[in-house]
Amino acid sequence: MIVENHQIAYNNVASKYYxxxxxxxxxxxxxxxxxxxxxxxHSVGKMFFSILSNPTAEVMTAKLFIPIEENDFTIPKxxxxxxxxxxxxxxxxxxxxxxxxxxxxxxxxxxxxxxIEEHEMSQKTPIFVEFKESNSGQTYVEMSVGVQ
Numbered sequence: 001m002i003v004e005n006h007q008i009a010y011n012n013v014a015s016k017y018y019x020x021x022x023x024x025x026x027x028x029x030x031x032x033x034x035x036x037x038x039x040x041x042h043s044v045g046k047m048f049f050s051i052l053s054n055p056t057a058e059v060m061t062a063k064l065f066i067p068i069e070e071n072d073f074t075i076p077k078x079x080x081x082x083x084x085x086x087x088x089x090x091x092x093x094x095x096x097x098x099x100x101x102x103x104x105x106x107x108x109x110x111x112x113x114x115x116i117e118e119h120e121m122s123q124k125t126p127i128f129v130e131f132k133e134s135n136s137g138q139t140y141v142e143m144s145v146g147v148q
Contacts, residue, residue: 002115004038006094006144008128010067013087015096016080017052022060025049032064035079042069049131055109055127063126089125094144105129108143121147 012037018028033043044067053061065087073083093115097104109127116123125146133139 049080
């Protein structure tokens with residue numbers, strides 16, 4: 001099910017571009033977390049990313065986002081990490097994956113794009129992927145995209 005009027009909002013968000021094969025996204029996440037923790041920053045336990053390339057590409061380009069506890073951010077330029085004190089994207093459509101993320105993510109990607117076309121909307125952002133956890137501890141994924 002696709003829902004409208006979704007938004008993504010976080011305070012104190014560090015971000016970094018990565019290129020990787022989809023199976024190795026965990027390595028990119030670990031690398032980014034190591035860069036942040038190596039400079040004394042602490043993740044709040046959330047992570048999301050935007051898909052900037054075609055999902056069928058052999059090498060994926062994505063921007064990883066990690067909200068951190070600190071609101072003051074200084075990191076060496078060569079780390080190529082950006083920081084926003086506030087991150088907000090509204091007017092999004094979203095759908096949720098509760099199981100088999102690897103197998104369902106490409107299908108869901110195209111479902112979102114089809115929904116945009118069928119409802120005569122325009123895509124305004126890349127696809128965003130958020131890893132979340134329910135109150136019962138179940139991990140799930142929300143895929144969303146900004147529309148107009």
